[in-house]
Amino acid sequence: MTAPAVKVRDLVMRYGATTAVDGLSLTVETGTITAILGPNGAGKTTTMETCEGYRRPHSGTVRVLGLDPLAQHRELSPRVGVMLQSGGAWSAVRAEEMLRYVASLHASPLPFAPLVERLGLGSCGRTPYRRLSGGQQKRLGLAMAVVGRPELVILDEPTAGLDPQARxxxxxxxxxxxxxxVTVLLTTHHMEEAERLAAFIYVVDRxxxxxSGSPAELTSSGARNTIRFRAAPGLDTASxxxxxxxxxxxxxxxxxAYQVDGPVTPxxxxxxxxxxxxxGVMPESLAVERHTLEDVFLQLTGRELRS
Amino acid sequence: MTSLDLSPAPGAQPLPHMVAAHALMETRLLLRNGEQLLLAIAIPLLLLVGGAEAGGLIDLGPGRRIDVLTPGVLALAVLSTSFTSLAIATAFERRYGVLKRLGASPLPRSGLLLGKVASLLVIEAVQLSLIAALALALGWRPSGGVYAVAAVGLLVTLGTSAFAALGLLMAGTLRAEATLAAANLVYVVLLAAGAVVVPLAKYPEWMQPVVAALPSGALAEGLREVTAGAPLGWQRLAVLACWSAGAAAVAVRTFRWE
Structure with a gap:
């Protein structure tokens, strides 16, 4: 087995009195898609930015492609494609011009035209960045992350605000x-996205x-599923x-109306x-409800809205 | 759909290639920006024509007006590009996450800085050529020959370095809006009170040591001296070198990339 592409051990990050990341560990296996799922403020972006070499861990270790993202940044940066949550381009730069510029920093960038076509950036190629829609800015950010043909891409909310076709x-x-x-590490709020793309998911909170686990593991073994049925009222549920x-x-x-909760097996x-x-009763409307990743997520992170 | 081979093939271009790509990018963006062009080219040229024609309005002291005015306008062009434009552009790069995103690119920070300097020098070469050409057409007769050309080159290089260090110091610590205001304010204050256009000798006596110690005073006064055939004073170089080193040392410690 090859060494993991990303290895984070007991990471702690603080901003003043606030602890953004509190003893987080995760591993991203080479050649897989791994998603970090969590509510706003869970520490997802801080964790990613530590992997990208933007921040120095207060404690714990981070290794990316076997290297230290801060001390060996020079060696690492051509091998890692980064997409920030927002921004990252001059306000007056044209979409095409920005992509060509980033490509020009790399030794063997992707061919320009097919990449532009793949991400639907052709029609807005001459538009200044500040006049691109949010979705167009996201797609440009994604193109900038992959254009250098990296081994690892780290994408912070790559599809937030995209329309269904662009997504x-x-x-x-x-x-x-x-x-x-290519190894992919991404953050998302979308359960559907994590469930569809990721081989492995880390649910992060506070x-x-x-x-953590594969989508199937999280929704079956990790979760409490439900059997519902209807029958005569007043049956002895204790038995x-x-x-x-x-x-x-x-x-x-x-x-x-009866409900059984727990690990639902045959x-x-x-x-x-x-x-x-x-x-001697006939169970009617018998249904097995398999929890979705969204149920699991809400169970784990709580249902109340957070500011 | 055209097929796209996404298999990894990572690698950075050699540093000089990346620096050139960055310098080209910044130069293109500046040339596209109307306000920046106004500051870099239109204002100095207008000042040159206006100052040469409007005889009695501002007393420039002894000597032919155009010969006194031109070196000052050259200094103003250096100030506008290497301080005001650089500070504003860099502050907004910080604000819009450009510096952050480039931090994750193969371009190292030293390459980013070199690219910025290369772009400044290209713009200044254009500015200084245009100003010199117009001044010569208006009757400017610089003296000093080859020695003066070399001295101008040295003064402009050191002046650029001092102003750029100050500009980056400002851009790396203040918010973008504050930098926009402050960089323009400093430009106007130095234009009015920094011996840029009006020679040092025309300032009240008590002000002269202060103004001579400003980077604008040292650069403009040095340019006026060498283009009039006088030797290059070491004090001018020392003032510019001190501002360069001092501002750079503080900027390195205080610059925030986000």
């Missing part, structure tokens, strides 16, 4: 990057990793709970139906 084009490009052997595998709960949330489902048979 799809960005996803296709990101997937093709991984298929071509500067810590609160959960149902006793029959269920450990970790499951059962309750009647409305008269005649065994759990069989237990519910045989318990119903033993009670």
């Amino acid at each position: 799809r084009a960005a996803w296709d490009l990101i997937e093709q990057l991984a298929a071509s052997g 500067g810590r990793v609160v959960s 149902l709970a006793a029959a269920l595998p450990a970790g499951c709960t059962a309750h009647e949330y409305a008269p005649g 065994q759990t489902l069989a237990t519910v139906t045989s318990w119903c048979a033993a009670q």
